[in-house]
Amino acid sequence: MYPNQLEEELCKYFTVCYKTTSDEYSVTSLQFAINALNRYFNGETSKIKPINLNNKKAHPDLWRTLNGKIKTLSASGYGETNGSDALTIDKVQRILLHPQTSKLNPKGLLNGIFF
Template identity: 80%
Template sequence: PTPEEIISLQKKSVVENTYRSTLNWTNQFENYRKDTNLPGELSDISNPKQLEEELCKYFTVCCKTNGDEYSVASLQSAINALNWYFNGKTSKLKSIDLNDKKAHPDLWYTLNGKIKMLFASG
């Protein structure tokens, strides 16, 4: 097979919704980082603890453009999308699992607190 045929098959393996969700959440996280004057690009993050700290701050304040809070499902989608990004080709972090609550306890304490707040507010 030609290299083009291989690349064509590899591109077909990417689920369009996963791509769109990842693009959406990485853009939102990148915008947050710029708004709060965090240095560098997402792809520059190479320290898992730095990522966890930044995500804790982001999820504490993130909301929709109209000011409403995200749903629990949206927050989980964000974690999955960011996890997919940080395990991708452009990230300096490899083999990171943001869904691992033992590896990223502060992130999950923050998310669980936000989820409890969402449930309490109705």
């Protein structure tokens, strides 16, 4: 019974969800939300595990709702992804020479790992 109720509640939520600034969430944010909810519901404290929200056959209404929302967001310009630039050699050298990650400073890596 609970998977159907959960799916219904998630459909209602994703249909009307907005940021606190009244802007729409991005498509990526919705995907992250589904993954976070999936991890939570399968975690140690959840009483409704196992559940796989990524299973489109088990939760067809949820995925129809999400697909509709994603199409709407994409048409409104919220579906664009921001790519990332590759690190330059200079940036990599600055990271490696930083006191917290430098091999020249033995405490740098130890503090970063253990403390």
